[in-house]
Amino acid sequence: MxxxxxxxxxxxxxxxxxxxxxxxxxxxxxxxxxxxxxxxxxxxxxxxxxxxxSKDGLRAAVDESVLSVFLERFDSLPKDLPADLLSRAMANIFSDVLGPSPDIRQYLRRCLLDETPAGTTIFDEMVVATRRGLELLERRGGIRSDADPEWRPFQVLSVVLGPLLMEPVMQRNIGEPAYAPDVVRRRTSANLDFLSRGLFTRAADTRAEPMP
Amino acid sequence: MxxxxxxxxxxxxxxxxxxxxxxxxxxxxxxxxxxxxxxxxxxxxxxxxxxxxSKDGLRAAVDESVLSVFLERFDSLPKDLPADLLSRAMANIFSDVLGPSPDIRQYLRRCLLDETPAGTTIFDEMVVATRRGLELLERRGGIRSDADPEWRPFQVLSVVLGPLLMEPVMQRNIGEPAYAPDVVRRRTSANLDFLSRGLFTRAADTRAEPMP
DNA sequence: GCGGATGCTGAATGTCTGTTCAATTCAGGA
DNA sequence: TCCTGAATTGAACAGACATTCAGCATCCGC
Structure with a gap:
């Protein structure tokens, strides 16, 4: 392998x-x-x-090869996995694939911009999978019931994909490769904490705008 | 105007x-x-x-004009604004500028990828401003003291910039323009809730990997 | 050993690129 | 009214581009 x-x-x-x-x-x-x-x-x-x-044919082939890396691993997930394990397994797919391969990371960033068919598929698939994972998790009581179901998947995806898209910005600001194993570990731990408990102590006014 | x-x-x-x-x-x-x-x-x-x-000169001019839109408004912020108002004011700059202008949104997305000098400046500026805003907020007791200061700014920025970068994905999935005024309002409210209280009810195991 | 298919090359082709430039228009001061 | 300098044009140019193609090499079934 x-x-x-x-x-x-x-x-x-x-x-x-x-x-x-x-x-x-x-x-x-x-x-x-x-x-x-x-x-x-x-x-x-x-x-x-x-x-x-043609050049477009080459692009399509690259697209497909990247897509297949993800789809193969998505498909090989046991269908009846408990929700919390499922979300963790999905997360591991990303860290396993993206962590060691800067090429795929960079290419995925481009896909998010250029809207090639494969890129569209990958990200739509991610939204669907994330939403389903959250719904399962909710049924098992793992999610605050008053969190907005419409935006939940995108909030999780923002946290997950943020580092991918901000990789160069991060690198400049923390002074070490944003996807070095140790850095990924620290960030993962911080993100879990963030997803679990938020950041602010209390909302001054829920109807106002803290961040757009 | x-x-x-x-x-x-x-x-x-x-x-x-x-x-x-x-x-x-x-x-x-x-x-x-x-x-x-x-x-x-x-x-x-x-x-x-x-x-x-030259063509590069044109690009530089566009870069500079976008950059100046942000810098002018950053600079016009009162220096002694209380922290919570500051973070809200900064947020408003983004929704004011990005909301009505798809052109600037799209261009900023490109900047995040292509690392033009102006793009680098804009995003580095955002990290610095976000970090400073969070530090002020922390001093006033507005932030959980055990949130990781290293990752805090990027977590906030992920939530803020996520919709910018995922705009097409969002649009496909929610069926309406991701930056329509009403949609922005709903998302903003959901994001404030998310930033304030998180999403999960409890962390199964803090050292494990829920999302990379 | 042979024949056809396949992998592979590098020069040629026409299109499109950024850039140049001589020529034209036009506004405003003398 | 003439003059000057800036704004603007469109034809022209060299280079880079994706793509084509005739030809050479190499393998595999017979």
Whole structure:
């Protein structure tokens, strides 16, 4: 079993191109030239077209490969997992996949902006899964009953995805890689505390606007 | 006083180009051609270069104009505002600026990804301001003393910026514009509740991983 | 050993890019 | 009225782009 982003040369040329594209699309955006990608994969520009048909085809292939990483692991979750274990298992999927792979992190950030079909699927899937997890959790009494069901999933997702999107900002401000194992552990613990008890001691006025 | 993103024709050509660029950079990325921008501003391609020197110069001008919208309003905050009012005032800046202007929202999303100098400044400024606001609030007893000071600012920012970054995802899932005034009001109220009291009833195990 | 398919190359093609520039229009001061 | 400088245009240019294609190499079934 290997990390999905190895850059060793024992991959097929097709796979090497796809990995290079994942990395370069993530770091430099979809604007990178096929020549640059081909060069990174140590392959001729023509071969990229030969394998993927077009630049859009290449993008679709990268999309699909990233999507499949998540869907495979979502599908392999036992269907009858208790709610609290389910939410934890889902969380572990993200830390397992995103933690060790900066390439996938960067690419996902782009997806959130550019609204490629796969990106749309991934994030919609996350909303649905999060909402369902919260509903299960609620039925078992794990959630405050007066929390707004409409916004709950997005609040959780904001906390989960925030670090992904603010990775460079965080890095500048805390002085160490935002996804180093130790940093992830500290942040995870702080986020659990935050999700469990909030931040403020009391709301001055519930109908006012503290943060938009 | 006018909205900063009007597209009326009573603007100078220079301003019309900058507004068109703001909109097109935001929606289509920095990859859009000068010709497209010029056409949107009803102006010749040469004039864009004449006014801004180069495409990068145009981008810098757009960056600066967005940055100044925020900095001006940050600077106009009374320095001796009580902490709770300060955090509310800062929040209002965001809802005032972002709410009515989809162009600025989109452009800010790009900035978070592409790490242009202005984007870096804006978000670093936000971290600093948020941290300072929380420290003031803490001194007045408005914050749980055992909340982790290292992650507090990012947790708040995640909640604040989450909707900005997930705008399309939200829109698909709630079926109405994520920044419609009424939607903003409901979300704001839910977020205040979330920040004040959290979501879960109790943490099963503080050292485990609920969400990464 | 042979034939066809497949992997792969690198030069060529036409389109689109940012940028230049000579020419034109136009407003305002002398 | 003329002059000057700025605003504006559109044609032109070189380079980069995605894509095509004819050709070479390499494998696999026969």
């Amino acid at each position: 290997r990390s999905p982003t190895v850059q060793d040369s024992d991959l097929s040329a097709r796979a090497k191109i796809r990995e290079a594209a994942l990395r370069l699309f993530g770091t430099s955006g979809f604007g990178v030239s096929l020549r640059t990608i081909a060069q990174a994969a140590r392959v001729s520009p023509g071969l990229v077209i030969h394998h993927f048909g | 006018r909205s900063p993103t009007v597209q009326d024709s009573d603007l100078s050509a220079r301003a019309k180009i900058r507004e068109a660029a703001l909109r097109l950079f935001g929606t289509s990325g920095f990859g859009v051609s000068l010709r497209t921008i010029a056409q949107a501003a009803r102006v010749s391609p040469g004039l864009v270069i004449h006014h801004f020197g």
